[in-house]
Amino acid sequence: MCGIAGIIHRKGAADIGSEMTAMLQSLKHRGPDSTGFAVYGVPNKNEYVMRFKVAEQEDLAKGFKIHETVRERRAEVDSRLAGLGVKILEAKDATEYAFRYRIKFDGDMKQLADFVEDVESTEILSMGTGLELIKDLGDATVVSDQYKLKGFKGTHAIGHTRMATESDVDIRSAHPYWAYPYHDISVVHNGQLTNYWIMRRQMERKGFRFMSNCDSELLAVYLADKLDNGIDLEDAMRQSIDEIDGVFTYLVATSDSLGMAKDCMAAKPMVLFESDDLVAMASEEVAIRQIMPQEIDTFDPYDSEVRVWRS
């Protein structure tokens, strides 16, 4: 089933960490397997925040050596970053297996991503000037507390609660997905993409990498490809409705925008609230009410509808 939510403040930053935590916690019944957040802080054009993991949460239960292995993988990542001329401004442990690096880098992002992810079990969760992508097993409160997300100031965010159906319960299958190799783009999705394997093979032939077998990852890669070809985000989303089969509602965020698209049958839910200050959306209105308990006017977008808002 899965639950998705998004929020964008149009007049400056707010505590989107707490807001998204509250919204996603109210959607726990739609997907208790994992929870993910893509939060957008104030962008810093001169540096990136890179979030990555070197093991799955469940790997830590696989024996004494795993802790040493995790340290070795991280050291290897550090070594490769240095080899590429990446300057690490700050390195923090989010968990024992996931890390947040503030870096300076002027080179090829794809080369960096490919080189880092070549380290065994390593995945870059996100790369961005404003984007920070956090996902792990557990409900929103558990993940938010684990990664100290409450109090995170930013302009917009998207999030996801996952009910695993077609792929494993692990971090790599959790949403959001970063649109490798482009910084600051992330996607969350509720639904099933029925031409996933055909589209995935097409994308792989173009050189894109897939880290999971989750169909939702396709949306991130697909949009990244469109953007790389100079297509505007809104147009790319409109094309996705024609080219991607299945039932879906998805949200995509960039450094300054948040978009929503629904399939041609409007088979998956989405409720929207719009005001001059704020736009909030979720699979269920109950999530919006976590941040706006007062009486508000909400509505459902229709089939094939695409909307994009800017912060």
Add this chain to the structure above:
Amino acid sequence: MAKLTKRSSHEQGLHTEQLTGRTQQRFFDFTEEENFLYPEAYDVDFNKRIEFDAAKMDNNAINLKLRELMSQGYGSIVVKNPLAKHSLGVGILQRLNLTFEGSLGYFGIGLIDGPNVRVTGRVGWSCAENMMSGTVVIEKNAGSTFGAALRGGDLVCMGDVGSRTGIDQKGGTILVGGRTGAFSGFMMQRGRMVILGDAGKNLGDSMYDGTIYVGGKIESLGVDAVPAEMTELDRAWLTRKLTQYGLKAPNGVENMTKIVAGKQLWNYDNLEPSEKKLIL
């Protein structure tokens, strides 16, 4: 107890349309007292009114509170701050005046038989699913599958409604003040649907029977949904029904479009499957 006008649905002109084949239209008739006499029904007084704040209650507690109040004879109940919680007001099988001051989440007011319900906010997906009788009025918008498998009563949304409105509708009336999304009236079997605004694509797709009236534009008709001639009876019924809920057709009742089943699909073959096997 509120008084109901003792006029049968026949007298109100609801049974004059010609139906053929195996689809025999049966309308709910409020003169049939047994519809209100479920064994667990409480004897409530419409003049006995109470309200409570549901802001800090979960959906189960709210529904249990409604039961408790009905058992105490309250016939008019106001629920404040429902905050879009799911499955509120479900399974009420008796007369009751119930008002939700705010919005409901999914599956609100489902499986009801008899109450008059008003929601001052919006409702989520599958509002009034399998409703048997009574009235439900939503003052703002509604989500998808509004009135799914509706069997009787009046289900009204003053605003816009999502996709698949009245999917598998089996009776009763759905009134929409605004527009509806794709596949409205999908596999409709009986009853009437009135859409005063625009209707999305594939309206009435695979409908077996029933009637859809549209006041605005129709994006496209579904399989086996065809336009039909508006009759005096249609116009009289529409005028009365819209007046009842304070609604108006934007271009007048006389300019509404009537959609019915073309009845060209295989299921209108009069042969039973076993008979068909013999022939084929």
